[in-house]
Amino acid sequence: MKHLHMTLAALSIALFFLRFVWLMLGSEQLQKKWVKITPHVIDTALLAIGIVMAVKLALSPFEYMWFGEKIIAVFAYIFTGYYTLKLARNRTMQIIGFLGAMGWVMLVARLAISKQPIFFI
Ligand code: HEM
DSSP states (O other), rough: HHHHHHHHHHHHHHHHHHHHHHHHHTOOOGSSSSHHHHHHHHHHHHHHHHHHHHHHHTOOOOSOOOOOOOOHHHHHOOOOHHIIIOOSSSSHHHHHHHHHHHHHHHHHHHHHHOOSSOOOO
16 A cells, blocks of 8 residues: 555656646647646545555554644645646746745655654654
C-alpha cells in the first residue's frame, strides 16, 4: 500500500511538472481530455490511500505533529498547483506559483520520510 502511495505521489509530481512545461510552451496538450482528467484520478487515489493508511496506523494529525504538518503542506501544494495552472494570469506569476508548489511538495516528502515535525514541536 505504501509503495502504491509513493508511486502515485511520484506520478502526481511528474504530471504537474509536465503540465507546467506545457503551460510555459503554450502547448495544445493541456487541452487534451486525458491531461485534464488523469491528474484528478491520481490525486484522488493518492489522498484516499493516504487516508486509509493513516486510519490503519491510527495516525492522528493532532497527536503526530509531522503528520499534521504533512496534511497542511499537501493542501498548500494542491492550492499552489491549482494557482499555477489555472489562476496565475501571467508568466511571472505562473513561475512563482510553480516554485511555491515545488517548495511545498519538497516539505511533504521530507516530512513523510523523516517523520519529524519541522515547524510544530
Ligand atoms: C503530495 C502528496 C504526498 C506525497 C509526496 C507523499 C509522500 C509519501 C512518502 C514518500 C511516504 C513514505 C515514507 C516512508 O518512507 O515511510 C508516505 C507515507 C505515508 N503517507 Fe503520504 N504523501 C502524500 C500525501 C499523503 C496524504 C494526503 C496522506 C493522508 C491524508 C498521506 C498519508 C501517508 C501515510 C499514513 C503514510 C505512511 C506513514 C508510515 O509508514 O508511518 N500522504 N507518503
